[in-house]
Amino acid sequence: MWLTRAHYDLGHDSCxxxxxxxxxxxxxxxxxxxxVIGIAGGSGSGKTTIAESVLEEVGTDAVLIQHxxxxxxxxDVPFDERARINYDHPxxxxxDLFVKHVSELVAxxxxxxxxxxxxxxxxxxxxxxxxxxxxxxxxxxxxxAEPELRSLMDLKIYVDTESDVRLARRLGxxxxxxxxxxxxxxxxxLETVRPMHLQFVEPSKRYADLIVPEGYNxxxxxxxxxxxxxxxxxxEL
Numbered sequence: 001m002w003l004t005r006a007h008y009d010l011g012h013d014s015c016x017x018x019x020x021x022x023x024x025x026x027x028x029x030x031x032x033x034x035x036v037i038g039i040a041g042g043s044g045s046g047k048t049t050i051a052e053s054v055l056e057e058v059g060t061d062a063v064l065i066q067h068x069x070x071x072x073x074x075x076d077v078p079f080d081e082r083a084r085i086n087y088d089h090p091x092x093x094x095x096d097l098f099v100k101h102v103s104e105l106v107a108x109x110x111x112x113x114x115x116x117x118x119x120x121x122x123x124x125x126x127x128x129x130x131x132x133x134x135x136x137x138x139x140x141x142x143x144x145a146e147p148e149l150r151s152l153m154d155l156k157i158y159v160d161t162e163s164d165v166r167l168a169r170r171l172g173x174x175x176x177x178x179x180x181x182x183x184x185x186x187x188x189x190l191e192t193v194r195p196m197h198l199q200f201v202e203p204s205k206r207y208a209d210l211i212v213p214e215g216y217n218x219x220x221x222x223x224x225x226x227x228x229x230x231x232x233x234x235x236e237l
Contacts, residue, residue: 033106034105034106034132034133034134034135034136035134035135035136035154035155035228036102036106036136036138036152036153036154036155037054037135037136037137037138037153037154037155037156037157037224037228038138038139038143038144038149038150038153038155038156038157039051039137039138039139039143039157039159040139040140040141040142040143040144040145040156040157040158040159040201040204040205040208041141041158041159041160041161041201041212042141042159042161042163042166042197042201042202043088043141043166043170043193043197044161044165044166044167044168044169044170044173045159045160045161045166045169045215046159046161046169046212046214046215046216047139047140047141047157047159048066048139049215049216050157050159050212050215050216050220050221050224051064051137051139052064053216053221054137054221054224054225054228055137057221057225058135058225058228058229060133061133061134061135062133062134062135062136062137062228063105063130063131063132063133063135063136063137064137064139065098065101065102065113065130065136065137065138065139066139066140067093067095067098067138067139067140067141067142067143068087068093068116068140069113069114069115069116070093070094070095070097070098070113070114070116071087071092071093071094071116071121071123072092072093072094073114073122073123074121074122075122079120079121082120082121082122083121083184085121086192086196087121087192088141088192088193088196088197088200088201089192089196089200090142090145090146090200093142095142095146095148095149096148097114098149099146099148099149099152101113101130102136102138102149102152103152105130105132105133105136106132106136106152108132109132110129110130110131110132111129111130112127112128112129112130113127113128113129113130114127115127115128118177118178118179119178119179119180135228138152138153141197141201142200142201142204144156144158144204144205144207144208145200145201145203145204150207155209155210155224155227156207156208156209156210157208157209157210157211157212157224158204158205158207158208158210158211158212159212159215159216160205160211160212160213160214161213161214161215162214163194163197165214165215167186167189170185170189170193171185171186210223210224
């Protein structure tokens, strides 16, 4: 089965073909073959909300793995130095381990993924077991920027949201969920988040098969779920 690469203007219930459309191979639903879907976009773009909404709708037939579970573990580095690491650069992530785990899931083996403590900038020492599933969702700002990850994906999605909206969302998230101050979040945004977005994240949009404008919207989630359900059931798009 083949899927045309297109820019879907799902926020306005219409589909606008991408002029640079190409064809990408979509699995035919053969036994034990997981569908691997990558969801990328800038920090605070709404990609996590979309991934979690898809996960909720698809249920036990899907698993979600986040790239930021795979930040390198640096226990020998003092806290102040760990806090200054550029966590928006690809080198901050153990993508080799991420690729290994995704490949193992596709092959039918369970994996134990790291649990990262964002308040301490360290892996917690705990792991979370993920079992193989028909649908594997990969989410993170850089999942489309890494060639080895892209090669594992059957569908690549980019969530395209304006920078002011992304910053506001990041402030709320990091202060509430990660115990950080507003000053530290803004400083990090200016020093690393924005420059890395322009250097690595935004350019990765060109690899997307679907582009979702302005973050979460029901039409985007509905389209992705419909595609998953049809293909996973052995049907055609």
